[in-house]
Amino acid sequence: MKKQPTREKLLDITFEEVYINGYTATSVDAILKKASVPKGSMYHHFKSKKELVLAMVVERLFPKMDAFFSYEIKENESITQSFRNTFLVVSKNRLLVTYGCPLYRLMVELSATDKEFDAVLSTKVNEMKGGIKAMLEQGISLGEFDKSLNSETFATYMLTSVWGILSLSPSLSSSKTFLIQSQYILDSLEAYKLT
Amino acid sequence: MKKQPTREKLLDITFEEVYINGYTATSVDAILKKASVPKGSMYHHFKSKKELVLAMVVERLFPKMDAFFSYEIKENESITQSFRNTFLVVSKNRLLVTYGCPLYRLMVELSATDKEFDAVLSTKVNEMKGGIKAMLEQGISLGEFDKSLNSETFATYMLTSVWGILSLSPSLSSSKTFLIQSQYILDSLEAYKLT
DNA sequence: ATTCAATTAGACTATTTAGTCTAGTGACAG
């Protein structure tokens, strides 16, 4: 087993700790202890706790979001079915169902008070919104949905309601309830369905 | 202007600070300074920071939730219309639209790591879910919705998706977008409508 | 007015926090 470079190990552990405990409640010392990395090494690679977490957001959290929520549409598959598939994949991810969406949780904690975090996190939100919007627009142009469907606002609705459902207390969440709830989101698409 | 009792003042300021900054990022000293209350007084009334915030949750946050989201149904009004009215009231609440639901935000921050907070916050979530569930059941018995509507899961969906929509970054939130998004939630009810 | 409990006041403590500093180590180029 090859030794993982210090910087990469720090990013991995930082993701885990911040995901579960949040930014403020995660101490640098806790990260260093769990990663078995001395302080000097960390401050050699990152100039502050905030820089470390911002790097983690870009290099770990964002790629994970891309993996969690795909906007792929398979051959001969309706857009609705593509959404359903994505929800199914999400429902099978134990971490997501238990602890909610890490991007959303960080945004809830920090966006109101830290403009820098808000700016970084918001770009990803807008990118994801754009991905869903493009799918909806494809559905419109393919005649699956009515032209009256506002792809911009509906995309935002899908994103935020999924996050809301996911990020409930772990004691109130389960894979099964997520799947049922996400079906209701698809129900609201029915109003705009043509075929 | 009558002087507000120390304990009450502390609960008020604690709500404001924890709502915006979160539990961990709010220091006892910051609360005391803003409330102009000396440390001894606070620790006379509450045995710890956690006790102070738990008291705030029960005595301030919960009543506010009751005020924010009412389950009242006016004479000659459909259940659907009652929901629409509630959403309209919520959309006019600047704090809610800007900073999201304080109950949900606290749950996102603490439920995964603190069982005591999770237990207290979850009771209110279940109570609110029960309120919505009762409205949906009334709608079923009055013939507004089909019996196939699962009032339990749909109530959870309504609650969590509203919170998800509300608790997005302040920089991405507005009263208008909330109103549009909440309409999509009502759209998903259409599938179960009879009249 | 006097007593007494409730409350206020804030200096103090122990711990944890993010961050600094300087000395060392090791790999690699010449």
Add this chain to the structure above:
DNA sequence: CTGTCACTAGACTAAATAGTCTAATTGAAT
């Protein structure tokens, strides 16, 4: 083999943190 430089190591610092302690003050009852 040697000099260099990126990285490691962890003791150290200053600030902030939650919480303690004892003395002073207040207000209500007698």
